[in-house]
Amino acid sequence: MNTIEYKILGPGIVNLVLNAKNQSKNIITVSFINDLQTSVDQLASEKGLKGVIISSDKASFADGIDFNFIINKPSAEKLFTLTEKFKSSLRKLETLGKPVVSVISGHCLSGGFEMALASHYRIALNDDKIKIGLPDIKLGILPIGGAITRISRLMGLQSAFGYLTDGKTLSPSKTLETGLIHKIVDNREKLIPAAIEWINTHPQVLQPYDEKGYRLPGGNIMHPKMAQIITAAPAVLIKKTRGNYPAPAAVLSVLAEGSVTDLDAAFRIESRYFVKIARGNVAQNMLTTLWYQFNDLKKGNNRPELPPSKPVRKVGVLGAGMMGHGIAYAAARAGYQVVLKDVSMEMAVRGLKKIEAILNKMVEKGRITPEKKQQLLKRINPTDNPKDLQGSDLIIEAVFENRDLKAKVTQEAEPFLSERGIFASNTSTLPISSLAPSLSREDKFIGLHFFSPVHKMQLVEIIKGKNTSEETLAQAFDYVLSIKKIPIVVNDSRGFYTSRVFSTYVEEGLALLSEGQNPQCIESAGLAAGMPVGPLALTDEITLTLVEHINKQTEADLKAQGKTRPSHPADAVIEKMIHEFNRKGRSSGAGFYDYPSGEPKHLWERLPKIFPLKETVLKQDEMIERLMFIQAIESVRCLEEGVLTSVGDANIGSIFGWGFPAFKGGTLQFINDYGLARFVEKAKYLKNKFGKRFSVPPLLFEMTALEKTFR
């Protein structure tokens, strides 16, 4: 066996050691499932068996399942057989009639935790760094080894539903509180002796659910109280997922349908849902982007092949406003010394206060200790003196989106960069190459586009200017990873990738309004599509003025190049709202919405008069398609133009940058999911009906002809 060592630990005690040969991790692979079957068969025929200990010789107990047997939709039969095989070995293990103890000395995740659940006793090392749980639901898939059924039998339907759909991993001490492990010990050396002791004191043992007289805690769906809970559960779920995520719904079905059956049938019900969900588009989309492409990204597939850059010793941030303070916070949180510089001490300290406010909330929620907060604040030095930037290995400029201002602060700060230092601009709209000339070393200049609010948003869009060097890119990339954010790398262009594509969503929403579609229907369509906010509400958030400003800037820049900006139906809407009705967005108190103080916002009631409702009402599906297609098409253009250099960056950037629905796997995976040929046909239809902005990029025609997908 290559993944499990079968060791005799003492008289009658067998130790199954999870220790995959030539691998750094224990992963539940097909060969692991085979080895488990062999091991369990061997246990069944082991003479004088007293008990079994399952442990690991690696840093983790087990890290999860091998997604390679799920990706690319293997046949239902194959997948069903595999999950049933794993389940049957686990079932055999827990019904051997001998005590089985799992010893958890490291991360114990997904299929690994399911194996532990099939033990009678679970002991873990009391180390808060250890993660225990079933996080696969976050990738849109169900547990493979019967965890839904086992946990429901242990916790009852209601608690099981919460635990399973949440997908959070917990430390051993927190897991102990859930009852899913039985004991924690402080010392690694005590693990095995504790297991042996338990085996010796429990020679005959059954799982709680195999005991005579066992009752499902809280009762099954026939129990009047549980019936009420089960009745409400789908609504609770839809409120959370809008019906876009089938995995948590499947968990609920397995729980309910399996609650009235015996264990074997419940496992089979679970297997059937596992197969259905794993082969479903949502799981395939999420695995493709959030697992495969995300791992590639973290491995640096977009990073130049250069040695790891030297660690940053000091970070300078110019501007302590909305973005600046967030950028400073993120750096300090990762342990860096930070200089937070603004034009006056007062402004700089105001930024620091905002950081303190973020930290206070985290202390309140128990996420960090007051001591940690103080240490973090001490790492930030607010100042109005550029000399304090002396020796910074990275200076990030985060002042207003104004070329002259940016040039001024850049020139002021550049002399204080360290020898190996690089300079970044946090612009979201101005082309990097147009800002670069204000620096004496353009090769050391790069764009680092953080998202607001910085302390919550994980994405950083790295923008390579015309003259940015590979070394600078590598340094920037390493820095972004080091502050635990997600770097995507794009080439310079107007709006880069994220702002450019994101704005198409907003503008399509406004186009719908200009056509006389019901504003509430537009908002509902955006939400139903899986976008976090409707297009009109979103426009209010970013302000109509910003949209107008960017359009004007674009117009001017294009004019300078002798080109004209194509008009968009959204232009007239913005124009009217700002200049006829003085409604500029949320920050000025009125936009597409009214913002009465102390009350929830609501759509401005005059909208249907100003943009008279058309008699032909678009179906929600068609609105959704327009809102999504326009983003997908623009992303293809970005890829075609070389703004994007990888599919993964497009997908990950869209999900983490502006909340493109994860269940679609991102803007380009959206097209794979829809089917390229079908997408092209639909886009042609939309173009004919709604305008050239939907015209199919040549790249997409090419790929369709070659039957390619975005990989």
Added chain:
Amino acid sequence: MSRKAIIYDAIRTPRGKGKRTGSLYEVTPVRLLSLVLKELEKRNHLDTSLVDDVIMGCVTPIGEEGGDIARTAALYANWDVDVPGMQLNRFCASGLEAVNVAAAKVASGFDNLIVGGGVEVMSRVPMASDGGAWFLDPDVSIQTGFVPQGISADLLATMEGFTRRDLDELAFISQTRAAEATKKGYFKSEVPVYDQNGLLILDHDEHIRMGTTMSDLASLKPAFEAAGNLGFDEVALRKYPMVSKINHLHTAGNSSGIVDGATAVLVGSEEIGKRLALTPRARIVSMGLVATEPTIMLVGPGPASLKALKKAGMTVDDMDLIEINEAFAGVVLRFLKDLQINDLDRVNVNGGAMAMGHPLGATGAMLLSTALDELERRDKETALISLCVGGGMGIATIIQRI
């Protein structure tokens, strides 16, 4: 009757053993029923918006089978939202009653196209788990003489002088015929049950015991002796003072099996059939419904059948095939006697519920589809379907091929 009620299709799931080891134990009743509806839609290219009602028998309408499962299943099958649904309960007659109600609505001219049928997943929703005033209300029970059906069956057998061998022989024939029919693929109306991934769950009636022998059957213990000894025998004998003692002759082998299943029958007018290019398979000629003394409970099929025959202007000799539900072997023998039928040549020719089981709410409509399959196979015309019914009722329906 103003119009003919035409049977355009009749399909059923295979019957799974109604216990934990049964294949359909993992399938919820609403899913099983919706699978049948989807299949009916597919086979007939049915525009479901034209269906006036879905009427489904279900005898334990509680929990997963509660709350008008007919409407729920139609929705779950993704049928047009305009299609109503009704669950009805006439105990073991429910499936056939649903078809009869469908036929009556069509024949009356009030409706054009109706699906009748039924569902019972006895493994998941156990028999009698819905309770009932007849046995949960002691005053009712005492006043009306409630006994479990098995006691009724044994009372009936005792009064008729049937022997254990008589009953076992009938069970043996049922098993043999069902096994033969399965092997030869006579159950054309059977549609396999697949899971949500398209993986097969069940494609045959799994309650049949292939190779059952008379000695197997003889070895089984009487099933209702304990209940009888508890006092139910005395309850029955109060009404039948001419009987000195009830012989407990019915066993698990010569009584119907507990199983899971669902079925659907498409009934419509001639006009709608032409409009939708449906193929008429048979028409519903007549129906009979009776109630008899409730303690002996199971003697309804004879009078119900005679009632149906009379309405049709036919005699039992006009029947090419007869399906009498094998709730208990004694019921079949009593029915034969009532109708003066001397042999089994036309009766339950492909076996019955002793072999294949009796999914309470569905059985009646399943017997109809079984009869129709066999009429077509033999190229015969007319069949009588009859069931004994809880509470002393009896039901019968006559169908004739077109």
